[in-house]
Amino acid sequence: MSLGHEAIYLVPALRILNYFITYITQFMTMEKFMLIIREDLKRIGALTDEERFSNMPEQMEWIKSIAESGNYVTGEPLEIRGRYVSKNEVLSDGPFIEAKEGIAGYDMIMAENIDQAVAIAQMCPLVMKGVAVIEVRPVSMLDTLS
Amino acid sequence: MASIEQAVDKLYKDHFGKMVGVLLYASRDIDPETAEDLVQDSFSAALTDWKSNGIPLNPAGWIYKVCRNKALNKIKKEKRTEGLNENTFQESVEIRFSESALDDQQLKLLFACAHPDLSPKVQVVITLKYVVNLKVDAIAGVLGMTVDGVDKLLLRARQKIRDEKILLEEPPPAALRPRLPIVHKIIYLIFNEGYKSFRGTEIIREELCEEALLLNKALMDAHLGNKHTAALHALMLFNSARFKSRFGLSGELLNLEEQDRSLWDKALIQLGNDFLHTSKGEEITSFHLEASIAFLHCRAHSFADTDWTTITQLYARLLKEHPNPFVELNYAIALFYSGQRLKAFQILHALERQPILNQYYLLNAALGKLHHLEGQDDLATQYLKKAHEQTGVAKERELIQKMILEIETGES
Numbered sequence: 001m002s003l004g005h006e007a008i009y010l011v012p013a014l015r016i017l018n019y020f021i022t023y024i025t026q027f028m029t030m031e032k033f034m035l036i037i038r039e040d041l042k043r044i045g046a047l048t049d050e051e052r053f054s055n056m057p058e059q060m061e062w063i064k065s066i067a068e069s070g071n072y073v074t075g076e077p078l079e080i081r082g083r084y085v086s087k088n089e090v091l092s093d094g095p096f097i098e099a100k101e102g103i104a105g106y107d108m109i110m111a112e113n114i115d116q117a118v119a120i121a122q123m124c125p126l127v128m129k130g131v132a133v134i135e136v137r138p139v140s141m142l143d144t145l146s
Numbered sequence: 147m148a149s150i151e152q153a154v155d156k157l158y159k160d161h162f163g164k165m166v167g168v169l170l171y172a173s174r175d176i177d178p179e180t181a182e183d184l185v186q187d188s189f190s191a192a193l194t195d196w197k198s199n200g201i202p203l204n205p206a207g208w209i210y211k212v213c214r215n216k217a218l219n220k221i222k223k224e225k226r227t228e229g230l231n232e233n234t235f236q237e238s239v240e241i242r243f244s245e246s247a248l249d250d251q252q253l254k255l256l257f258a259c260a261h262p263d264l265s266p267k268v269q270v271v272i273t274l275k276y277v278v279n280l281k282v283d284a285i286a287g288v289l290g291m292t293v294d295g296v297d298k299l300l301l302r303a304r305q306k307i308r309d310e311k312i313l314l315e316e317p318p319p320a321a322l323r324p325r326l327p328i329v330h331k332i333i334y335l336i337f338n339e340g341y342k343s344f345r346g347t348e349i350i351r352e353e354l355c356e357e358a359l360l361l362n363k364a365l366m367d368a369h370l371g372n373k374h375t376a377a378l379h380a381l382m383l384f385n386s387a388r389f390k391s392r393f394g395l396s397g398e399l400l401n402l403e404e405q406d407r408s409l410w411d412k413a414l415i416q417l418g419n420d421f422l423h424t425s426k427g428e429e430i431t432s433f434h435l436e437a438s439i440a441f442l443h444c445r446a447h448s449f450a451d452t453d454w455t456t457i458t459q460l461y462a463r464l465l466k467e468h469p470n471p472f473v474e475l476n477y478a479i480a481l482f483y484s485g486q487r488l489k490a491f492q493i494l495h496a497l498e499r500q501p502i503l504n505q506y507y508l509l510n511a512a513l514g515k516l517h518h519l520e521g522q523d524d525l526a527t528q529y530l531k532k533a534h535e536q537t538g539v540a541k542e543r544e545l546i547q548k549m550i551l552e553i554e555t556g557e558s
Binding site: 052053056063073120 | 262263264265266267268290324327328331335338432468469470471472473500501502504505506536538
């Protein structure tokens, strides 16, 4: 079959290309952003993990759709506990536990520019429902000699 | 009467977006919202007029003419003092009345929709509306959104298109090239929406895949494409070739193992091959990698015959440049079939611990399936039951239910 013949030619070529370090145009123009998700920590602190993470099909759909378009990198929710460290002291509960807009999680995304990153963040179901606000921050990069 | 409505409906589907595009192109004084209103009015006028006077010989031309006059009146009203050069406008409108499948005007609109400030989802919605000419309810159906949601997106996007005047008026290709990666992504996503197994009727989904192929073809025909366009084309062709075999006799979803490979369209696979060769160049995009994976599946005579080792390498490469937990799931599955079972389970269990991914029915379905293949049927059933709860889509539920039954009755 002609297909088999084509494959003989193609597969080794792919293997070689595997070692061929090239940049990807798509990423050349895209920038990285952190979406910092801020929620009422007192409210979600009172929920069990199960309550907090179950029934999130819309959140799932949102993440899936930005993953499909190649914009999603990673993301994690944070636990509602932690330490707060400064030069002179370590506060076990930190002021953030009671915060109305405390950091509840983050997502890393790639976007064409900050407007697109904002447009993506606006579609987050938590934002649309009004239970979270998202801070959109470009990840800092140095301009170096190349 | 009914036939007149049908005729208008058909014209509406074919010409609405095109006419809006024509108006936008013809005058910088018309914004997308006004253009849509004018075209809408013209169709209402046609319906009323034709009911008493019958359908004219050239129905499309009739509506275009009415629309042009309405636009001229509107501009005259607004620019009485400035003195409009009516001839120029008329000429430019007439020049644009081409009837080809996808003309320059539509291509320019496609590039206008690829506005970098818009989210990919919005880009897809406005492309479906203005370039592919889908109605709002069809867009909502196919993207799993509400009509209201689509309307809201369009409302927000209009402002951006309004800013696109310069792009719409400038000739290609210099102004368009920088937008090409976004255009590729839009086409890829439209294809994806069509390829998804569950939304809308099969016919609509297949049409959507065809639209994506047409748009991409038009890019290449207009010499606006590059090697990445060819890679994307190959990817879409390989997947199109397998479109029909994904469903069984009663329309149920089939696993890759169960698909009848003799139904795969060899002509499309061969065509995909040609494009994959054309696409070779210095850069390797995710389209190249995904197309190569799809090719290796198409080439295999059976599930067991699949070159899983190379597929895992391609996935590893894809993940290195585009980290993505959903692709990681596919990577783990490929690892399992290539014999690296331990590593496969390590990845799957790591994904399982992520609260978001844990909610993903396909992850749990995969865990169920692979544990079953390892002979751990109790564990397998637990995962499958979890997956069953997590999807609301009837066809997917059926497939998982079938897998649970097979385990319980000791089949397969």
